Amino acid sequence: MELSFEKKDNLLSIRVEGRLDTITSGEFMAKIEENFSDEITDVAIDCSELVYISSSGLRVFMTLYKRTTPKGGKLILRGLTPQVGEVLNITGMANLFTIE
Amino acid sequence: MDPQINDYGLDLHCTMILEEYREFLPSFRRVREIVLSELQRIIDESGLFISGIEGRVKTEESLAGKLELKGSKYRTLCDITDIVGARVITFYGEDVDKISSLVDKAFVVDWKESVDKRKLHALDSFGYDSLHFICSLPESLCKGETLPALTSIRFEIQMRTVLQHAWATISHDTGYKSGFEIPREHLRNLNRLAGMLELADEQFSLIRSSISDYRRKVDALVKGGKFEEVMLDGDTFRSYLELNPFEFLMKRIAMINQAEIQKTSSMPYLKVLQDLGFTTLADVENMRTKYSEEAYHLAVSQLGGTDIDIITSSVALQDLLTVYILSNGGGEKGLEKMYTTVGGPSAYNAVRAKQVFATASELPFMKNDF
Numbered sequence A: 001m002e003l004s005f006e007k008k009d010n011l012l013s014i015r016v017e018g019r020l021d022t023i024t025s026g027e028f029m030a031k032i033e034e035n036f037s038d039e040i041t042d043v044a045i046d047c048s049e050l051v052y053i054s055s056s057g058l059r060v061f062m063t064l065y066k067r068t069t070p071k072g073g074k075l076i077l078r079g080l081t082p083q084v085g086e087v088l089n090i091t092g093m094a095n096l097f098t099i100e
Numbered sequence B: 001m002d003p004q005i006n007d008y009g010l011d012l013h014c015t016m017i018l019e020e021y022r023e024f025l026p027s028f029r030r031v032r033e034i035v036l037s038e039l040q041r042i043i044d045e046s047g048l049f050i051s052g053i054e055g056r057v058k059t060e061e062s063l064a065g066k067l068e069l070k071g072s073k074y075r076t077l078c079d080i081t082d083i084v085g086a087r088v089i090t091f092y093g094e095d096v097d098k099i100s101s102l103v104d105k106a107f108v109v110d111w112k113e114s115v116d117k118r119k120l121h122a123l124d125s126f127g128y129d130s131l132h133f134i135c136s137l138p139e140s141l142c143k144g145e146t147l148p149a150l151t152s153i154r155f156e157i158q159m160r161t162v163l164q165h166a167w168a169t170i171s172h173d174t175g176y177k178s179g180f181e182i183p184r185e186h187l188r189n190l191n192r193l194a195g196m197l198e199l200a201d202e203q204f205s206l207i208r209s210s211i212s213d214y215r216r217k218v219d220a221l222v223k224g225g226k227f228e229e230v231m232l233d234g235d236t237f238r239s240y241l242e243l244n245p246f247e248f249l250m251k252r253i254a255m256i257n258q259a260e261i262q263k264t265s266s267m268p269y270l271k272v273l274q275d276l277g278f279t280t281l282a283d284v285e286n287m288r289t290k291y292s293e294e295a296y297h298l299a300v301s302q303l304g305g306t307d308i309d310i311i312t313s314s315v316a317l318q319d320l321l322t323v324y325i326l327s328n329g330g331g332e333k334g335l336e337k338m339y340t341t342v343g344g345p346s347a348y349n350a351v352r353a354k355q356v357f358a359t360a361s362e363l364p365f366m367k368n369d370f
Helices: A022-035 A055-071 A082-090 B012-046 B060-073 B093-106 B162-174 B184-223 B234-242 B247-256 B269-275 B281-303 B315-327 B331-343 B348-361 B364-369
Strands: A002-008 A011-020 A042-053 A075-078 B050-057 B084-090 B131-136 B154-161 B260-262 B310-312
Touching: A002 A022, A011 A022, A011 A055, A022 A055, A042 A055, A042 A082, A055 A075, A055 B310, A082 B281, A082 B348, B012 B050, B012 B060, B012 B084, B012 B093, B012 B154, B084 B093, B084 B162, B093 B131, B093 B154, B093 B184, B154 B162, B162 B184, B184 B234, B234 B269, B234 B281, B247 B260, B247 B281, B247 B315, B269 B315, B269 B331, B281 B315, B281 B348, B281 B364, B315 B331, B315 B348, B315 B364, B331 B348, B348 B364
Parallel strands: A011 A042, A042 A075, B084 B154, B260 B310
Antiparallel strands: A002 A011, B050 B084, B131 B154
16 A cells, blocks of 8 residues: 655645555554644545555544544545445445545 | 822712722622623523623723712712623523523522613503623632622623613613603604514514424424324424434344444435425335335345445435435436435546446346336
């Protein structure tokens, strides 16, 4: 899994490549914590190179959703592949996140 | 004697009262702080939703003006009960009475001095005043305080509605009660306005009471299962969801992969239901009973081949609506519209609709109906 982060004003942009599974999700969350700060209200994840997401990855997405929405912010997912999109749909999460 | 006090041109008696005011000014300020803090506490604890609380210590200039006008009326500073004043502004008339009851419990009320100006008006006159209590602090609120005379300082608490407040502010600004003669035409208009505001206050209370009655009635109907009598709207759908109507289906879906259920709101689906022409809760209930089995099979076909063990609690309603839309000829477009209504516009909604339609097409309910 490859990750890159960019912070601008209240937006944290993340690019994730590869697989978000049981092994990599812990590292993913830890890196997010390192880059997260109080002023962040919105998180945008570029998923165009995310080829697989497991339940552990979905839990990270839910954590981010619960962290951003109380501040009036949102979790934005960009470039969803059909496989990842389908997982979000069948879990009911596709309606929670902002999908661009 | 402070030369500045002399500048007000008061007689010796009033000048002594003013000197006493200066001496006790720190105590007055502290009383104001304690009163405001205690008012905030008791109102927060009561859960009453009010417009605001405000308070002030009368300025030296204001007190000097009062003494100049009617200084002989006061023997000592203690006779002036509004040097410290607080005001609670409510939205509804009946809340003024609730606040007064709280104030009575929290402070020592001097009933001889307190007036309910709301009841003082003659039958043929308009007036629009508030409830005024003259109070002092109980010992319990002054423990550990070092300033003198805190429990013997009397203060005024006014309780009024926002409309009474508006009236009081405007009438004060126009000099309505100043003794200055206002032309009859203007006075009549002010009186008409007072009457109108009083009626408006009553109407607001009446409307709130009627809405509360309606909600209680609807709640009883929903809890009694009389869904056909309950129109579908935000309040009724929320009451319906409190009954957990989709819980059984939700748990069945969760059991497919022993999934954890993340609780999320199903309220965004209300608009979908209304767009589909559902008008009563019975329509929702009919959909639930008629399509639950097919919705479960849809979930099995989607989740069964995966190891996904986390789902949101709105999946049951999402799947029910998916089956309903497809069973009633809505097709991919119908699904896409639902996704847009619930989650907002996105190019991805069409992809989602296509995927779900393809999966559902393999299920018996689609093969039977199409």
